[in-house]
Amino acid sequence: MSPEPDVSVVIPTCNRPELAVRAARSALGQTWRNLEVIVVVDGPDEATVKALAEIGDPRIEVIVLPERGKAPNARNVGARHARGRWTAMLDDDDEWLPTKLAVQIGLAEASGVPDPVVACRMINRTPRADSVMPRRLPAPGEPISEYFTVRRGLFYGDGFIQTSTILASTELWRRVPFTVGLRRQQELDWALRALREPGTELIYASEPLVLWHQDEDRDRISLQNPWREQLEWLRASRDLFTPRAYAAFTLSVLSSMTAPTRDVKLFRELLAEARGQGRPGALDYLTHLQIWALPPSMRHRLRDLIVGRPKSPPQPQDDRVPADVD
Structure with a gap:
């Protein structure tokens, strides 16, 4: 070395x-x-x-x-x-x-x-x-x-x-x-x-x-839901996003964070944010709806069923070797 x-x-x-x-x-x-x-x-x-x-x-x-x-x-x-x-x-x-x-x-x-x-x-x-x-x-x-x-x-x-x-x-x-x-x-x-x-x-x-x-029973940053903080970050970072991206983030990432509250006011607030500051597409609306309609455990199972594959072990490590948010 x-x-x-x-x-x-x-x-x-x-x-x-x-x-x-x-x-x-x-x-x-x-x-x-x-x-x-x-x-x-x-x-x-x-x-x-x-x-x-x-x-x-x-x-x-x-x-x-x-x-x-x-x-x-x-x-x-x-x-x-x-x-x-x-x-x-x-x-x-x-x-x-x-x-x-x-x-x-x-x-x-x-x-x-x-x-x-x-x-x-x-x-x-x-x-x-x-x-x-x-x-x-x-x-x-x-x-x-x-x-x-x-x-x-x-x-x-x-x-x-x-x-x-x-x-x-x-x-x-x-x-x-x-x-x-x-x-x-x-x-x-x-x-x-x-x-x-x-x-x-x-x-x-x-x-x-x-x-x-993705050990879902272990505490990790990606399982935290500081949605107000994330909304503030999104608004402050508006110049980093196109209108399409701004709306997509709002109706997917922020939607996933707020859905557990079951607060209809928040459901509507995110829709207003996406429409007022971004340009949502049809799939963004559908994503927002399914996130709020389905429990997280069901969404996780559906995700793994549709886009997953049976688990396989990672390649072995050898020190002797020479020189999808919901």
């Missing part, structure tokens, strides 16, 4: 030592060997520090923050400490398949653009089934906000980006940090802002290279 790694891997974690170790091992098991793994522990956490030390790999650096600042802050700290030309983010409850970095670095270096943002497909694993997301890649000339938000079916995941799939230049991560304090849509917010920077372009690896564990 050279003194300067080609790529830095940033893993934020807090009080989940088993998951942090699993994520770190999946990074260390990459076929691209010249890397460093920066685990940012979000506040004092002796159990996690001890578990990571037991891995015994000199490529791991552990940074313990003095107090909790949440995942966006931890990722920003990791990016500031990164030494590699490239930095890839990895959430502690996700895993990478072994060729993930090799494929993405190859795409980045062949892209011909100064600041490529390279994402990939992922295996979305629920307790019932696996599905691959995104189900489609961006069409030529398609506005990026519409790719991420406008559905072509009733279930999310047509266009998609998730933190653990993203590799970009370390300089870009520093120039466009994550928004501290934003609880949901952290990667969407980052991607929309980053892709407005000069010289950037979104590139996807067509194969799934990340295993996303």
Whole structure:
């Protein structure tokens, strides 16, 4: 391993030592060997520090923050400490398949653009089934906000980006940090802002290279429903969305957050927001209606039945390898 790694891997974690170790091992098991793994522990956490030390790999650096600042802050700290030309983010409850970095670095270096943002497909694993997301890649000339938000079916995941799939230049991560304090849509917010920077372009690896564990019985950020906060973020970020994308986000993401309240006033409020500030399509109205009409458990089962496939084990990791929101 050279003194300067080609790529830095940033893993934020807090009080989940088993998951942090699993994520770190999946990074260390990459076929691209010249890397460093920066685990940012979000506040004092002796159990996690001890578990990571037991891995015994000199490529791991552990940074313990003095107090909790949440995942966006931890990722920003990791990016500031990164030494590699490239930095890839990895959430502690996700895993990478072994060729993930090799494929993405190859795409980045062949892209011909100064600041490529390279994402990939992922295996979305629920307790019932696996599905691959995104189900489609961006069409030529398609506005990026519409790719991420406008559905072509009733279930999310047509266009998609998730933190653990993203590799970009370390300089870009520093120039466009994550928004501290934003609880949901952290990667969407980052991607929309980053892709407005000069010289950037979104590139996807067509194969799934990340295993996303959607354990619906475990507390995770994606299960929180701070809908008022998200509406405020959407309104403040209006310039990042086309009218079509604004309406699609309102009637899918915000609808999913508010539907458990069963408050008809909120149902109507979101319709008014989408119509007044955006340009909804027929499928957006249908999405809004089915989210409010069907219980989440039923929607989840239908999603897995229609777009899922039987669960299959991920590719094995080997440290000895040489150098769809509802």
